[in-house]
Amino acid sequence: MRATKRTILLNPGPATTTDSVKLAQVVPDICPREREFGLLMANVCEELTRLAADPDRYTAVLFGGSGTAAVESILSSVVDDGTVVIINNGAYGRRMCEIADAYGLRYFEVKSPPDEMIDLEALETVIRNNDKISHLAIVHHETTTGLLNDIHAVGALCKLHGIDMIVDAMSSFAAVPIDMQQMNISYLASSSNKNLQGMPGVSFVIAEKRKLELTQHLRRRNYYLNLYDQYAYFVKHLQMRFTPPVQTLYALKQAIEELKQEGIPGRYGRYVESWETLIRGITRLGLSFIVPESLHSKIVTAIVEPDCSGYDFEAMHDYFYSHNIMIYPGKLDGLKTFRIANMGDIRSEDIEHFVGLLEAYLRSIGFNKGEGDDGRAEY
Ligand SMILES: Cc1ncc(COP(=O)(O)O)c(C=O)c1O
Structure with a gap:
């Protein structure tokens, strides 16, 4: 139960x-x-x-x-x-x-x-x-x-x-x-x-x-x-x-x-698996992230906000909240980001679910996938 x-x-x-x-x-x-x-x-x-x-x-x-x-x-x-x-x-x-x-x-x-x-x-x-x-x-x-x-x-x-x-x-x-x-x-x-x-x-x-x-x-x-x-x-x-x-x-x-x-290596392995799912997902959707993989914790990711007039972080937050998912604003000066963490008792299936909803949200605001992106953004 x-x-x-x-x-x-x-x-x-x-x-x-x-x-x-x-x-x-x-x-x-x-x-x-x-x-x-x-x-x-x-x-x-x-x-x-x-x-x-x-x-x-x-x-x-x-x-x-x-x-x-x-x-x-x-x-x-x-x-x-x-x-x-x-x-x-x-x-x-x-x-x-x-x-x-x-x-x-x-x-x-x-x-x-x-x-x-x-x-x-x-x-x-x-x-x-x-x-x-x-x-x-x-x-x-x-x-x-x-x-x-x-x-x-x-x-x-x-x-x-x-x-x-x-x-x-x-x-x-x-x-x-x-x-x-x-x-x-x-x-x-x-x-x-x-x-x-x-x-x-x-x-x-x-x-x-x-x-x-x-x-x-x-x-x-x-x-x-x-x-x-x-x-x-x-x-x-x-x-x-x-x-x-x-x-x-x-x-x-x-x-x-x-x-x-679970063991620390086991826990980190699970987090890394979730992170890889996240990065594959956001890259496919045309979004990019800040820190190169070689320096990345693979636990929290600052993602560049979609460049789209229909985008609004609060609206996106409320959309996810209505699906029992909580997301977080960015904290960087000079570049607009939002953050997704894959820490805690979550698995890559949860991240796949998140990516599916993100795709539906981005479609609803008319966001078009950028071209030729490797998923990394310059700060
Ligand atoms: C690196 C780091 N230091 C300090 C803090 C502050 O922790 P708290 O908000 O629990 O005071 C945080 C919280 O996210 C953090 O990520």
Whole structure:
């Protein structure tokens, strides 16, 4: 028996969840300061860490909040009076600059085109010319476009120069394989509701314990989001400092079980299959996308809006909504796009269904297929 009507979320998170994850939230009420619940959170922390690192050397720190809470927690807790280099090649890189501004951090913004690899030589020049750089912050998967940044190469550069790397892995974690030690990641931020396929409400940081311990004496810039305090309190009391999203954590535990059954390579393989179906479909219909395949996450795609007077994103959104499919507007400056994500509990049949409806929509507005297109657009 289905628990609820199935909707297909093609927005880049919160993603479509399984019924078993939805139902895992229906549990007896419990005080989150009870040991039983503390053990559940400890298990979730260990399992999350294990997805990207060795739990003996790294630890997950949970917060009640959306993904931005985890990113903000890292930036506002671990950077002291050094300078943080922030790579900006999309809306989420820019957001890290906004967070740095809000906390008065010293930072150096490195802008990079949203559809190109980061220029490592130029980045190294920035690092060499500034001896105060203590951290570098980068988005792994820029959800604005689908660009997958080469954090392995950037991590190697950070290692060479003794810089701690901070990675916003919001929309890559749990699908794109990550090895924090090998990639030289000191702090990683993600949340429960994207590739983990859990419910929204839990954000988390995975941190190298040794580095995290060193932040305990830093001047406090924050309170609720202080990373060391949240970590130390949990270690001491087996409780979150403040009220956790109890039912979301039960769902997250179930979502992690389901991820373990599928495996990260299995999950990513399923996503890639859906993505290939999407790209074949939109290309056939004459639409194009921004990021070249070799740099693409294959999880979120920014598609150029059809050049057609009958086109209107809101109308297209409402059309899909009436068919239980949710789509998302673009976030790029200078080029009109909409975004389709193939994350979550969806398969390539769902994407085929979407493409069929898109074809009917485009026909209804009189959109004519472009000619000789390989599906890629220039930004
Ligand atoms: C790369 C990245 N960072 C940060 C966020 C912010 O997450 P939230 O909206 O959950 O705060 C998102 C959300 O889509 C994201 O994709």
